Amino acid sequence: MTSWAGRTAADIAAAVRARRVTPREVVAEHLARIELLDARVGAFRRLRAAAALAEADEVAARADLAELPLAGVPVAVKDNLAVRGESTRNGSAASPDTPADEDHVTVARLRAAGAVVVGLTNVPELCVFGTTEGVHGTARNPWDTTRTAGGSSGGSAAAVAAGMVPLALGNDGMGSLRIPAANCGLIGLKPGHGTIPAGIGHGDWFGMSENGPLATTVEDARLMFSVLAARDVVRADAAGADVIGADVVGADGVRADVVRAEKPVTLAVAVSVRSPLMGVTVTRPYADAARAAAQLLAGAGHRVRRADPPYPVWLGTTSLAHWTAGTAVDAEGLDPRRLARRTRVHASVGRRCVDSVRTGVRRQQLRERLTPFFAEHDVLLTPALARRGPAAAEWHKRGWLRNVLVNTNYSPMTPPWNLTGWPAMTVPFGTLASGVPCAVQLVGRPGSETVLLELAGQLEELRPWRRTAPLGAGAAAGAARDGL
Numbered sequence: 008m009t010s011w012a013g014r015t016a017a018d019i020a021a022a023v024r025a026r027r028v029t030p031r032e033v034v035a036e037h038l039a040r041i042e043l044l045d046a047r048v049g050a051f052r053r054l055r056a057a058a059a060l061a062e063a064d065e066v067a068a069r070a071d072l073a074e075l076p077l078a079g080v081p082v083a084v085k086d087n088l089a090v091r092g093e094s095t096r097n098g099s100a101a102s103p104d105t106p107a108d109e110d111h112v113t114v115a116r117l118r119a120a121g122a123v124v125v126g127l128t129n130v131p132e133l134c135v136f137g138t139t140e141g142v143h144g145t146a147r148n149p150w151d152t153t154r155t156a157g158g159s160s161g162g163s164a165a166a167v168a169a170g171m172v173p174l175a176l177g178n179d180g181m182g183s184l185r186i187p188a189a190n191c192g193l194i195g196l197k198p199g200h201g202t203i204p205a206g207i208g209h210g211d212w213f214g215m216s217e218n219g220p221l222a223t224t225v226e227d228a229r230l231m232f233s234v235l236a237a238r239d240v241v242r243a244d245a246a247g248a249d250v251i252g253a254d255v256v257g258a259d260g261v262r263a264d265v266v267r268a269e270k271p272v273t274l275a276v277a278v279s280v281r282s283p284l285m286g287v288t289v290t291r292p293y294a295d296a297a298r299a300a301a302q303l304l305a306g307a308g309h310r311v312r313r314a315d316p317p318y319p320v321w322l323g324t325t326s327l328a329h330w331t332a333g334t335a336v337d338a339e340g341l342d343p344r345r346l347a348r349r350t351r352v353h354a355s356v357g358r359r360c361v362d363s364v365r366t367g368v369r370r371q372q373l374r375e376r377l378t379p380f381f382a383e384h385d386v387l388l389t390p391a392l393a394r395r396g397p398a399a400a401e402w403h404k405r406g407w408l409r410n411v412l413v414n415t416n417y418s419p420m421t422p423p424w425n426l427t428g429w430p431a432m433t434v435p436f437g438t439l440a441s442g443v444p445c446a447v448q449l450v451g452r453p454g455s456e457t458v459l460l461e462l463a464g465q466l467e468e469l470r471p472w473r474r475t476a477p478l479g480a481g482a483a484a485g486a487a488r489d490g491l
Contacts (some may be wrong), residue, residue, distance in 0.1 A: 213337075
């Protein structure tokens with residue numbers, strides 16, 4: 008008997024389109040896996056078991072089943088995006104428990120493509136921090152359940168890494184897709200500004216937040232991205248030649264023709280292991296991963312050289328100002344007595360920064376400063392994190408400054424690319440000493456999501472990764488050996 012839990016989205020959709028399996032069978036298997044594992048992982052705030060099975064039957068009855076790019080694929084949705092009939096709690100006791108009348112546009116696109124929403128995933132309160140815990144539960148890294156899954160899309164990442172769903176929808180305002188993807192051994196793609204509809208919170212954190220996919224393979228990430236962006240996506244074959252949507256079906260149900268470039272694409276890749284933030288250092292395992300990935304890409308024919316972007320000294324204070332100001336806006340209208348103390352302090356600090364952040368001056372200065380670097384280099388390769396994720400603990404009950412310092416010291420690599428609005432993605436690469444995944448980050452100029460996916464696909468071919476966490480009793484036994 009074929010098991011569908013743990014299979015890729017591309018495999019599942021192809022089987023459903025060919026009627027080798029029904030959407031109900033696929034969804035039921037994944038629901039059973041969630042019931043079995045989620046007490047240990049804490050990925051879901053709300054499981055939609057009965058509704059998901061009913062919606063799976065609706066997908067099976069669709070006249071266009073054979074054309075659906077995500078036919079019968081179970082997906083999880085981050086709990087700051089509206090799902091019709093469900094409340095959006097945003098990780099907080101202060102948010103209203105009122106069912107949404109309509110799906111968020113990204114959720115609607117996934118459903119139109121044949122996906123089935125099985126549940127809403129845990130987030131930290133107001134999606135502020137890089138660890139996921141709070142009144143609705145703690146999301147743990149399935150590779151080491153003593154560690155956080157990351158945040159703020161921690162529940163979504165944990166669900167995919169544990170094989171509870173092949174795809175999950177998250178979003179990224181300061182690294183909230185890429186950080187948990189790096190912790191959990193996943194592809195996490197933050198698209199450039201305007202590529203995928205945002206509509207996150209009250210103003211998308213001044214336009215810094217973007218919705219994107221979490222997946223275990225580049226093929227699945229490309230497939231989900233094509234649906235969310237409502238367009239076909241260029242991809243590369245094994246030799247590096249461009250192939251447009253060889254087996255990708257567009258959101259309109261039209262299969263793209265196969266087009267090959269005459270020559271493989273050679274990219275100018277800069278590798279930097281320097282932290283963008285002054286006073287924060289990158290530990291050796293993550294720096295070594297970036298250097299090793301650079302060597303592989305050089306061996307594949309790319310022009311790779313060591314080059315540090317000209318990060319300004321004011322990047323740290325600017326990042327903090329935007330991070331806190333976004334929270335201040337999202338906290339407006341909520342009862343402060345029902346917010347965790349770290350959230351209240353974060354919002355209080357941010358209220359003093361809102362006016363200056365709204366001008367966008369610092370963001371424009373950063374783009375102007377970094378544009379010449381990306382005129383010279385097609386892609387920037389960096390470590391995804393500076394060190395492994397913190398312990399899975401009640402961080403929401405700890406002090407604000409302690410949270411900020413912990414978050415900043417382990418994830419300094421992601422904020423610059425929210426400030427610029429340029430695409431960036433996390434790619435699994437190697438493992439730490441304990442066997443927990445390590446990762447690198449790829450960054451590109453505006454409109455280069457396709458280029459990043461192509462390069463990630465080459466890394467996947469050259470250094471494949473284990474897709475799903477074993478969740479065995481010994482998963483955390485080697486945690487002390489990571490040397491971080």
